[in-house]
Every structure is written in structure tokens, then in C-alpha cells.
Amino acid sequence: MRIIVGAGEVGYHIARRLAQENKEVTVVDREASALRRMAELTDVQTVRGSGCSPRVLEEAGVAEADILLAVTDSDEINLLACVFANQLSKKLTMLARIRSGEYTGHHELLTSGSFGISKIINPDQEVVDSILRLMSVPGAVEINEFAGGKIRLVGVNLPDNSPLIGVKLRDLRTLTGDAAMVIAALVREDRLIIPGGDDVVNRDDVVYFACDTGDEEAVLDNFGIAVSPVRSVLIVGGGNVGYRLAKSLDNKFYHTRLLEKDPERCGFLSGKLDRVIVLAGSGTDQDLLEQENIGDLDMVIAVTGDEETNILSCLLAKSLGARNSVTRINNFAYMPLIQPIGIDHLVCPRLSAINSLLHLIRLGKVISTVSIKGEEAEALEAIAQETSGVVGRPIRDLDFPKGALILCFQRGHEVVIPRGDTVIQPQDRLIILSTRKNIPSVEKALAAKFGTK
Numbered sequence: 001m002r003i004i005v006g007a008g009e010v011g012y013h014i015a016r017r018l019a020q021e022n023k024e025v026t027v028v029d030r031e032a033s034a035l036r037r038m039a040e041l042t043d044v045q046t047v048r049g050s051g052c053s054p055r056v057l058e059e060a061g062v063a064e065a066d067i068l069l070a071v072t073d074s075d076e077i078n079l080l081a082c083v084f085a086n087q088l089s090k091k092l093t094m095l096a097r098i099r100s101g102e103y104t105g106h107h108e109l110l111t112s113g114s115f116g117i118s119k120i121i122n123p124d125q126e127v128v129d130s131i132l133r134l135m136s137v138p139g140a141v142e143i144n145e146f147a148g149g150k151i152r153l154v155g156v157n158l159p160d161n162s163p164l165i166g167v168k169l170r171d172l173r174t175l176t177g178d179a180a181m182v183i184a185a186l187v188r189e190d191r192l193i194i195p196g197g198d199d200v201v202n203r204d205d206v207v208y209f210a211c212d213t214g215d216e217e218a219v220l221d222n223f224g225i226a227v228s229p230v231r232s233v234l235i236v237g238g239g240n241v242g243y244r245l246a247k248s249l250d251n252k253f254y255h256t257r258l259l260e261k262d263p264e265r266c267g268f269l270s271g272k273l274d275r276v277i278v279l280a281g282s283g284t285d286q287d288l289l290e291q292e293n294i295g296d297l298d299m300v301i302a303v304t305g306d307e308e309t310n311i312l313s314c315l316l317a318k319s320l321g322a323r324n325s326v327t328r329i330n331n332f333a334y335m336p337l338i339q340p341i342g343i344d345h346l347v348c349p350r351l352s353a354i355n356s357l358l359h360l361i362r363l364g365k366v367i368s369t370v371s372i373k374g375e376e377a378e379a380l381e382a383i384a385q386e387t388s389g390v391v392g393r394p395i396r397d398l399d400f401p402k403g404a405l406i407l408c409f410q411r412g413h414e415v416v417i418p419r420g421d422t423v424i425q426p427q428d429r430l431i432i433l434s435t436r437k438n439i440p441s442v443e444k445a446l447a448a449k450f451g452t453k
Contacts, residue, residue, distance in 0.1 A: 165201055
């Protein structure tokens with residue numbers, strides 16, 4: 001059983017995902033309205049009360065639970081929930097969402113002793129990492145990394161003259177040569193397709209491909225995608241995310257400016273950053289943006305705590321000529337609207353937290369997961385175990401459900417694109433793409449031999 005402390009957006013989406021996979025879930029929250037929404041829209045148990053109350057945790061069944069996820073918006077409640085849960089049950093795996101550097105700076109203390117937290121998730125840092133990946137390939141729709149950065153799953157919009165258009169996927173090697181890559185998915189008319197060899201790429205498809213990171217540039221070139229490197233950046237918002245991002249870009253080859261409307265915060269940022277130019281003002285101030293020659297910038301990244309400000313800042317920057325834009329969004333309902341209105345990329349701390357947590361509650365030795373196209377599909381990175389149902393048999397003979405695909409795997413230092421006669425070996429690092437409804441079948445295949453329990 002899984003206990004989720006917090007019925008906010010992160011808790012709700014994790015609970016809904018697990019409930020759809022027929023897993024037993026109990027959600028704890030103080031807000032009756034949040035629990036009503038949870039009970040109405042998902043098949044989970046709910047307990048009203050504070051997640052840091054030992055009595056409430058006992059009522060939720062902490063003694064019988066195997067995983068506790070503390071994902072409220074309060075670091076302190078998440079930490080206390082783990083402290084008491086650790087005392088009430090020694091068999092628990094505990095995962096906590098923690099944002100403040102005051103706590104994350106003491107990682108060893110939190111993962112030992114009275115806390116005993118198995119994994120700390122910092123969504124702000126996850127967002128920064130996502131932005132840095134997007135900056136490495138600014139023409140991409142989405143970039144995810146696996147195998148310690150050795151393998152990438154990249155989503156791209158193809159140019160109208162791409163040589164990939166009209167090509168059957170079984171003939172893809174004529175374009176890509178010896179590059180280790182595979183087409184993982186197509187998004188066509190807002191519908192996700194996990195393709196087969198006879199599928200053909202259409203003009204307006206968004207194409208997701210997995211490849212050896214070292215081959216990424218060659219693959220993009222073969223697809224007719226010219227990647228112009230990012231050199232000049234404007235960050236709008238100097239809060240936790242903006243500061244972390246600016247710190248990551250400081251003392252590098254980027255020409256970075258950071259725009260923050262709070263004068264006191266500007267003073268703090270100026271004292272902490274070396275090469276980043278800190279400006280006082282708003283991302284929605286057209287005169288200021290024109291004065292800063294916004295039209296000459298490679299990328300504008302709006303990461304304030306106000307998503308309407310972020311959206312308006314990006315739209316204004318694009319209208320003034322900025323080449324690429326990234327906006328931070330917290331409201332899941334806004335996500336489908338971002339690209340149609342002209343913003344190139346979005347990042348979401350809540351979605352980053354969900355992705356960071358999901359792999360820790362999967363069966364089998366799953367070490368990372370990411371959601372693709374919202375929540376329609378999931379890419380999983382897993383270590384093939386000796387007892388796994390995917391080991392020792394040709395891939396063509398695996399009883400994988402339709403809509404699930406082993407994209408590639410890392411064996412030693414080599415990235416392998418499998419064929420039908422390829423046999424998975426123990427300790428191969430697998431990258432698997434699956435539609436959401438087939439995740440339980442994939443979990444079973446990873447966890448044990450087919451036909452066993």
C-alpha cells in the first residue's frame with residue numbers, strides 16, 4: 001500500500017496514476033475540499049488530518065504500508081511526516097518533496113537517523129536541469145536523459161523539407177547510417193502513436209527519437225534540423241528557480257541577464273552572481289525589454305512564481321523577436337495551451353516532482369521515469385534482472401503488450417538499438433516506452449519471469 005501525504009496537484013496526479021494501475025492508495029490531507037476532489041475523481045482511500053500527526057498516520061495504515069510519499073507544499077510538514085512514519089514503521093520507503101536549500105543542503109542528515117528518507121525530490125532543481133537540457137538543443141520540443149546522460153529521448157518538430165517525411169520507419173537506416181537511434185513515438189493531430197516498421201512519418205508530426213547522446217547532432221542533421229547554439233539568455237524572475245538557473249550559467253560561455261522586480265532581491269542576486277547581469281524590472285515592461293535589445297536574444301526563460309506573468313513575458317519577448325522562449329507553469333490545465341499560443345517550451349515543477357517520484361514506486365528495478373505528452377505515455381529506465389521476464393529471450397518472442405516498446409539499452413559503454421533477434425542480458429540498462437494503460441504489464445515483465453508471480 002502507498003500513503004500519499006498531500007492532496008495538492010502533485011499528490012493528486014500521483015494518486016490518480018497509481019489508482020489507474022489498480023494499486024492500493026491512501027491520501028492524507030487537512031483540506032476537506034482537496035480530499036473530496038480526490039475521492040470523486042480517483043479510486044483511492046482518503047484520511048482527513050495533518051500528515052505530520054502520528055495518530056493520522058496510524059489511521060491511514062502506516063504500519064501496513066510499504067511506501068510513503070510526503071508531497072505537500074510545506075517542507076516542514078513533509079519532514080515531520082517522515083520523522084513520525086519512520087518511528088511507526090521501520091519497513092517504509094519514504095520519499096519527500098523538499099525545496100528549501102536550508103534542508104537540501106543537509107542531505108546526509110535527512111537520509112539517516114530519525115528521518116530515514118529514502119529519496120529527497122527538489123522540483124526546483126529538476127526544472128533547472130530540464131531548462132539546461134532544452135538549451136543544449138533549442139529546436140527540440142522535449143529532451144529527457146537516461147543512463148547518466150548517455151542516452152537521450154528527444155522530441156522535435158520536423159521542418160517542411162525534412163528528408164524523414166514520407167519514409168517508412170523500417171527504412172530509417174538509409175537516413176541515419178551507423179548512428180545508434182530509434183523512432184520512439186509520433187504525435188499526430190494531438191494523438192500519441194508508438195509506431196511500427198510500416199509506419200510513415202507525416203509532415204506535421206512531432207517525432208520522438210532515442211539515441212546515443214554522442215550521435216544526437218548527426219541524427220538532427222540527418223533529419224534536416226539545423227541547431228543554432230544558445231549564447232544570449234534573459235531569465236525573468238530571480239526566485240529559487242531563477243537563481244539556481246543563473247548560478248548554473250554563471251562563469252560559462254553564456255551571456256546571461258537576470259530580470260527581477262524586487263530591488264532587495266536584486267541586491268542579493270548581484271552579490272551572489274559573478275558574470276550574470278542583474279536588472280531591476282518586470283518581464284512585461286515592453287520599454288525595458290526593447291532597451292535590452294530583447295529581439296537579439298537566443299532564449300528568454302520566464303520562471304517567476306506567477307504563471308500569467310511568465311506567459312505574458314514570453315509572448316511579449318517573442319513578439320519583439322526573441323528566438324526561443326521557455327515558461328514555467330504550475331497549472332496542469334494551462335499546459336496544452338502553451339505551444340499553440342506561440343511559446344516554444346514549458347517547464348513544470350509539479351510535473352518534474354511527479355516524474356522524479358514515479359520510478360521509485362514502480363515494480364522491478366526501475367531507476368528513472370518521465371511522462372511523455374502529458375500523461376499519455378511513460379518512458380522507463382530499468383536494470384534487467386536475472387529473474388526478469390525480458391531476459392534470455394529474443395525480443396520478438398517477448399509477450400510485451402501492444403503499445404510498449406524496448407527502445408534501446410546500454411550494455412557496458414555501448415548503446416544498442418535492438419532487433420527482433422536481440423537477447424537482453426542481466427544488468428542491461430533498458431529504455432522502455434509504454435502507453436499509460438500498459439505500465440502494469442511492463443512492470444510485471446521487469447519484476448519476474450512471465451507466468452510467475
